[in-house]
Amino acid sequence: QQQVKQSPQSLIVQKGGISIINCAYENTAFDYFPWYQQFPGKGPALLIAIRPDVSEKKEGRFTISFNKSAKQFSLHIMDSQPGDSATYFCAAPGAGSYQLTFGKGTKLSVIP
Amino acid sequence: DVKVTQSSRYLVKRTGEKVFLECVQDMDHENMFWYRQDPGLGLRLIYFSYDVKMKEKGDIPEGYSVSREKKERFSLILESASTNQTSMYLCATSVAWNSGANVLTFGAGSRLTVL
Structure with missing residues (x-):
């Protein structure tokens, strides 16, 4: 069964700062790593996802960085805004299944 | 946009009652899922279905069952509700597995309180 470790559990960032959330996974047979x-x-909504044929994917202020050898990936939110205050979940497919296992979530608060 | 509708946003039930949570999608997605969300535990998969009348256990199926008689509808059933089933329940859908990408679309959730 896939294990996904997400940190930190909560995060407080000042407006304009960078928010960083990290995830680590175990073995997976499929290369698709989303953030919700x-x-x-x-309900959760897909924010951004990466296939690790690239080490980084950027969409606006949101960037996923991926380290396949370390089995880690992270979400960076540049120029964080109060409207980014939400709970963020990373997810990874299982070793033999497309099923996603989710991290436990990070509650982000962006303060003015 | 795919719309996933959960019929009840808030329910309060008593221990031992039978509880039905309904989920309906308005697109032609093959896969449907039930998750429960608890603070500090994230999203945990209860059951999923990849076709009508097909079902597979997820990570925490104990105390739950599901029904999928029509492609657009997936029901979660608590045969005898217990207080430890107080939670937020989330329904999700995805298209058939496509190149390893399981892109989930979630409903707004059903918050169940069992007294």
Whole structure:
């Protein structure tokens, strides 16, 4: 069974700062690593995902960095805004399945 | 956009009651999932279905069952609710496995309280 370790559990960042959330996974047979964003009262929504034929993927202020040899990937939020305040989940496929195992989540608070 | 609708946003039930949580999707997605979300534990997969009348256990199936009689509808059933099943329940869908990408679309969730 896949294990996904996500840190930190909570994060407070000043407006304009950089938010960094880290994830580590075990073996996987499939190369697809997404990040989901969840606002209070809503279901999670796909934010950004990477296939590790590249080591980095950037979409606007959000960047995934991927280290395949270390089995780690991270989400960077540049110029963090109060509207980014949400819970973020990383996920990884299993060793023999497309099923995603989620990290335990990081609650991000961006303060003005 | 795919819309995933969970019929009940908030439910309060008593211990021992039978509970049905309904999920309906308006796109032609093959896969449907039920997760539960608890603080500090993240999202844990209860059951999933990749076709009508097909079901597979996830990581925490104990105390739950599911039903998928039509492609667009996936029900989660708690045969005898217990207090430790108080949680947020999330339904999700995805298209058929495509190049290893399991892109999930979630509903807004059903918050169940068992007294």
